Amino acid sequence: MRGEKRRADILKAALSLFNARGTQPVSTNHIAAELGISVGNLYWHFSDKESIVRDLYAEQQRKSEGVWRPLAEERNAIDLVVAGLRRTFAIAWEYRFLYRELAPLSRADPQLRKLHLACRERRREELVAFQTSLVQLGVLRLPSDESSLARLSDLSWMITLFWLPHVDLRDGTLTKRAVLEGARAVLALYVPYAAKEHVQAFLVALERAGEEA
């Protein structure tokens, strides 16, 4: 039990350091020092910094799992789109070092790369299944079905992935507020595909998304 707690503490301290400074300047020594433990103690739990990064990636993926589930009924559909987007960008903020560094990290660590490719596939399938259910329930109405749906999911995927680097480049810094604004950016993509009777509800959600972000 104490081992489990220590392990969780190490991940938490590492996440906070990686988010603040990036992974490169943070060593296992820094992480141990942050917790006031010996680096030997840390190595008892993790063989190296890479395995800490992989564990954090797996943690982030566990939280992302099931954010998008196919809907069974039209009721509350738009609220559920908004809730899913909020959750998505809250996770992005929590694990922001991954959104900044995943490309170089997975080039440097083949194990992470393999893990990432498998997870990415599952996340995209979940997203497409969710969006397909919106079409089947008549919340979205797509002109030429499959290709429009593929474009919508491709674009919402892209914005989710690149929103943080974009904000970083644009503002020279990342704030929680600016990251959560990503939810509204993705929500706007749904509007052109909304069935007539839902357009107004999407527009209202779009306005509200901003107020509360």
Add this chain to the structure above:
Amino acid sequence: MRGEKRRADILKAALSLFNARGTQPVSTNHIAAELGISVGNLYWHFSDKESIVRDLYAEQQRKSEGVWRPLAEERNAIDLVVAGLRRTFAIAWEYRFLYRELAPLSRADPQLRKLHLACRERRREELVAFQTSLVQLGVLRLPSDESSLARLSDLSWMITLFWLPHVDLRDGTLTKRAVLEGARAVLALYVPYAAKEHVQAFLVALERAGEEA
């Protein structure tokens, strides 16, 4: 005159090598060899690889200048949006190495960084001025004027900037067709803001954009 021609040939050969292999593995020796000239001859025109990159960046910026000009009348407005987007992504394809590498390149070369920051500011101003004219002409109708316009231009800017890395990551390769598809992705952003009488024209343009890409 022959000096001008040689200089242009060097830039052209460098662009083609950078696009194919990335800037890192390509040396001034490689560029000279590609043209069958001595590296001494190349150095007479360019002091180093960085100055070639900066010249290519400046060339790309000259082509981008004025792609977006404020419209004076409503007629053909949507066609001009489409034409501007096509031009934008055609330039992105032509100078694709810049879209892949601008962040690391400008971190490594302060001169390029300075040039880029100044140009980026002007390009964004042009885009905002163009989009503002669409609002003034009634082609777009924005709910809470300034903030919606800021969001539209921010998001269209973001997709233009990150479309190539996105396609690269998604497909594992860049094709001209996939890059030009970016025009449609940005066009879709305008639809939620289209004035009622223009929605249909935007949707038609959206369908057509795909056929011709």
